[in-house]
Amino acid sequence: QDNGILTVLLSIVGSLFYGGILAAIGRTDGGFYAMTERFLSGILWRCVWLVYVIRFAIRGAWILAYLEYLVRESLYSGGRWMILLPLLLVSMYAATRNLEGRARFVELIFWWVVLPLVILFLIGLWKTDLTVIVPVQELSAKQLIRDEYRLMALFLPLEFLLFRVSGLEGQDIRVWAAAMKGVLLSGGWILLVYVVTAGILGLSWGHENYLGVTDAMEQVIMQGGVLERLDILILLFWLVGGIVTLSAYLFQ
16 A cells, blocks of 8 residues: 555565475475475374365455455345355365366356456556556565565465476476466466556555455446446456365365
């Protein structure tokens, strides 16, 4: 909120470093799961995985709750369990598939959703006031570290690199490059969404509205109203992304 684009840019750089470490650990022989079992004693190994189970459960519950809020506020005002149960069932179904099956599940709709969204956000840059995201005060080391930590927490799904990067076939450099490309594309996407949303709604939007990104998209309107209701794409993107991430936690 205070330092705008500078902190986000630094966070992406930090996430590349973070992703590189995770990719390197996950690429070890047998993967992270086998590495912990091999190098830690029985009790420590089980404690590590108990921590991961708890983390997955907490983050999965948060994602499910947010998806329910998203649907209830934007699409359907019915009872809570009428929304939660279908979302959970879809996620559980995806989690029962093997890795390739889960990838196909996403691949079928990925390009139909993401490409129009990227175009929509690029158009949104025309309505963005870039002066809003320019830092307005000097950065202290303590504040920078705090902001970096909070933003890096948003990249926690990068932990999946620990569990899945060892399953990729090919030379180590190819695997590392694939992992880094995913991190970089994710960071670039978040940067674009942040710039457009903050540039339209102001830096304080995150403290005022959980659906600020959708509100910003509703203001991106081309002449003739061509893109007026394409904000539904952002809802679909969050739903698909949330289901994919939740099913990945269940899968692990």
